[in-house]
Amino acid sequence: MKTAKTSFAIILITSLFFLWGFALNLxxxxxxxxxxxxxxxDAQSAFIDSASYIAYFLLAIS
Incomplete structure (x- = not known):
């Protein structure tokens, strides 16, 4: 029973990181x-790019 919950959590976290990485690569x-x-x-398009990396950083520390 505990193994199913643990594997579900690992699959969920892995898929979330995969989806976030896919979005960053797009x-x-x-x-x-x-x-x-x-x-x-150019400044506005650079802000879009940096905003996604700032969001990724904030997600990692929260």
């Missing part, structure tokens, strides 16, 4: 398209 691909579509400046 950023370099999507930001140039977002920059063009929304007519963003």
């Amino acid at each position: 950023n370099p691909i999507l930001i140039p398209h977002l920059k063009k579509a929304c007519q963003l400046s």
